[in-house]
Amino acid sequence: NAGVTQTPKFQVLKTGQSMTLQCAQDMNHNSMYWYRQDPGMGLRLIYYSASEGTTDKGEVPNGYNVSRLNKREFSLRLESAAPSQTSVYFCASRIYPAGTYEQYFGPGTRLTVT
């Protein structure tokens, strides 16, 4: 099992450009999450999908959109990138319902917006 995979690993964008970060998991998990990690701020939740067909805003959703394409895949889109979106983005998944609540993370995407 590959676990949680993310593409791309690195990306540089110019202000105003758009892009989609891809995430897929092969653990048959129902819930999927997108976080951003900024220095000194831990990880903050952007959006999540408790189950296929549902998405909800997290703590810092502004400037992002998500799509739960199917049970395996959960993408994050930046429509018009801004320098404030320079960050490391992590996708995660967990079993839902039931399970024990820990989330498993992908390797991250390092995004720089100039």
Place this chain on the structure above:
Amino acid sequence: AQKVTQAQTEISVVEKEDVTLDCVYETRDTTYYLFWYKQPPSGELVFLIRRNSFDEQNEISGRYSWNFQKSTSSFNFTITASQVVDSAVYFCALSEAVETSGSRLTFGEGTQLTVNP
């Protein structure tokens, strides 16, 4: 609202020293889960341990041990006889145990542990 505080931003120790990473949390929930994750220099997040709010037994796994004290809302992590490979950022996290809400994780800001040879 939930909150996790890791007051130690950086800790530096010499190999073989014991080190404790502090974690204090706030929640109104009676049922919740606490976690520790490790982020080595390579950047991935590695799940270390989960503890639910009804289980206050301490846990030991090799050189790692965790002390959960509900009375002080703390979930501290001790590494015994630290090694250079323990150098990483360690995150404490809290999750509500409500299945209908997606059970989001609230992270602390992380503690950078450096173990020097």
